[in-house]
Amino acid sequence: GIQVEQSPPDLILQEGANSTLRCNFSDSVNNLQWFHQNPWGQLINLFYIPSGTKQNGRLSATTVATERYSLLYISSSQTTDSGVYFCAALVNTGNQFYFGTGTSLTVIP
Amino acid sequence: GAGVSQSPSNKVTEKGKDVELRCDPISGHTALYWYRQSLGQGLEFLIYFQGNSAPDKSGLPSDRFSAERTGGSVSTLTIQRTQQEDSAVYLCASSLRPPYNEQFFGPGTRLTVL
Numbered sequence: 001g002i003q004v005e006q007s008p009p010d011l012i013l014q015e016g017a018n019s020t021l022r023c024n025f026s027d028s029v030n031n032l033q034w035f036h037q038n039p040w041g042q043l044i045n046l047f048y049i050p051s052g053t054k055q056n057g058r059l060s061a062t063t064v065a066t067e068r069y070s071l072l073y074i075s076s077s078q079t080t081d082s083g084v085y086f087c088a089a090l091v092n093t094g095n096q097f098y099f100g101t102g103t104s105l106t107v108i109p
Numbered sequence: 110g111a112g113v114s115q116s117p118s119n120k121v122t123e124k125g126k127d128v129e130l131r132c133d134p135i136s137g138h139t140a141l142y143w144y145r146q147s148l149g150q151g152l153e154f155l156i157y158f159q160g161n162s163a164p165d166k167s168g169l170p171s172d173r174f175s176a177e178r179t180g181g182s183v184s185t186l187t188i189q190r191t192q193q194e195d196s197a198v199y200l201c202a203s204s205l206r207p208p209y210n211e212q213f214f215g216p217g218t219r220l221t222v223l
Contacts, residue, residue, distance in 0.1 A: 043214040
């Protein structure tokens, strides 16, 4: 399988601050997703982004498949953004998504 | 239904007992995935179904774990002779047929083995 690494592992932000989360993957992928796991454990889809850039409100994501990384940008953070952010990559030759170990974000008022 | 559903939401069992966990995927989704998440950890892949067949069972941790899917819809994950290390949240996801592989997750089943 491939290795999926996320950084930073933990992040504490003041409300209103911006942040960038990174996901590196060790092989070619044909799909990449970003999820937010809320405090109740539900995984919420943020982006389905095998390549390019997408934006949704205060969140945006960029995947550079040729360089094997993806970035998630959070602007003007809010306390409700707290939780764990996971990226998951699907390799070109397989059916299994490989998850990173997550970035735990805490936004303080 | 509107989303992926799982039942039960919580299950407490005694060591050595068998348990069955159920997943109802989004209508029309042909691919179904099971994952396990231990406390404070990432997601561990267990098994993938395309229709009723399981081309990838590589993640099942032992022969005590099995899964089936009938009618291309509902899936059941069975754990026999449960052990304390099986305690975790079991998550199910579904997606449209490949290459449209965006996964959508259910709320999970929290399994506690005493």
